[in-house]
Amino acid sequence: MRADARDNRARIMTAADDVFGRAPGASTDDVARLAGVGIATVFRHFPTKIELLEAVLTLRLERLRDRALELAGSDDPGKAFFEFFTQVVAESASKLAIAEALTASGATAGEEVRAVGHGMRAAFDDLLTAAQKAGAVRADAQFAEVYALLIGASRGATAAGLEPDVRDRMLGILYDGLKHS
Amino acid sequence: MRADARDNRARIMTAADDVFGRAPGASTDDVARLAGVGIATVFRHFPTKIELLEAVLTLRLERLRDRALELAGSDDPGKAFFEFFTQVVAESASKLAIAEALTASGATAGEEVRAVGHGMRAAFDDLLTAAQKAGAVRADAQFAEVYALLIGASRGATAAGLEPDVRDRMLGILYDGLKHS
CATH class of the missing domain: 1.10.10 (Arc Repressor Mutant, subunit A)
Structure with missing residues (x-):
């Protein structure tokens, strides 16, 4: 090119x-x-519009995955985990809008989107494991429910059209739950 | 009739x-x-299909509102609050499906749906206040973020198609966050 x-x-x-x-x-x-x-x-x-939407969604997920990989090298695994969680929730409104546009175009996420989504989840899992080893996240939390909380917080923030300060307080409650059992 | x-x-x-x-x-x-x-x-x-969908959604919300009003008289306000929260999340998949069918039919929620939704939120707010007075929910949590957590947990459970045991563990983490700051 x-x-x-x-x-x-x-x-x-x-x-x-x-x-x-x-x-x-x-x-x-x-x-x-x-x-x-x-x-x-x-x-x-x-x-096609679908190809454009898929390219944009892939780029979004790649950036999040790269951010997770970058944070994985941090000296403070607890801080890294919560920083990534917060970033995903903060960006979710626009990311979900792109995913929604793709669904409305009659397409399900293609191979590339799914592959990079998988990579993003794997990188998030590594951040969680490191934060648990460092004692910053409760040891009894498994990936499935922590990922469900990430999806839920993202959708809750988007659906309710939350003001940033309400979003921060929502995450504060969630993070307290993730820190201690 | x-x-x-x-x-x-x-x-x-x-x-x-x-x-x-x-x-x-x-x-x-x-x-x-x-x-x-x-x-x-x-x-x-x-x-019309829209009238049927609205009637069904209204019925769902009325039942939840009535359940919240019933629980408001409980001797154990903390238990009542968490029981209601759990019920909303457990029923969310089918309730959201009805709301989604309504949106797909090109309708936004009508007057009646909105009125009963408002009544449900007011009853949930009363449960929260009572649970906070009883010391079962942290006093610094405001309604806006607790409601966002309810919406988020419901959507997280639905989007991820969670198994009941993962859903319970997800709620366990969330409830720990709601209990202590």
Whole structure:
């Protein structure tokens, strides 16, 4: 791919992340406008809206996975675990909007999205294990319920359209439960 | 309404609660079949699918509200609060399916659904206040974040399709957080 084509692709993805993250029902036209490219350029890179949505969702999950992998090397595994949990919940509204747009387009998550989602969960599991070894998270919590709490906190924050301070207090209660049994 | 008409209406609503609670995409035909009445009878009571869905969702919320009001008279306000919380989460999968079917039908919750939803939240708030006065729930938790946790736990349990034992462990962590700060 030539440098200007790569630039266009990156601009389209950044614009799509923004547009679909705010409004699942947005159109590819809105993306082209924000990216400052013609609609034909969008379709050259992403022949269907579904391909564009999948690319954007994959990018989101890759970034979260990379953040988890980066935090895994931290000196303070407890802090790293709770920092990642908080970031996932804070970003969930826009991430869920993209996932919702994909579902509304009649597509289920493709192979690539599922693979990177799996990688993200594995990295989160490593953060949990390290935080438990450090005594920062209760030892009796298993991955299944901690992951359910992550999904639940994300959806609760999104569904209720929570103000940041209510979200922080919600997470404070949850984190107290995760710290001591 | 004559007694046999009342019976039919009750049978249709019980069938609809079951059918739409399991499969949001189910049809009014499926409801008629399970209720053992003709499709014309269903339409006589509920001229549109939206009216039927709203009636079923209203019934669900009324039952939860009544349960909360009943528990409000308990000698053990802490037990009452956590019992209600657990019941809402356990029933959430089928309740959310009905709400989802309503949204998929292009309807937003009507006046009646919203009014009874408001009554349910008010009754839950009373349970929370009583549990806090009894020292069973931390005093610094405000209604907004506790309600967000209820919504989040319900959606987390539903989205992840949790096994009952994982759901119980998830709630155990959450309840520890709600008990002590």
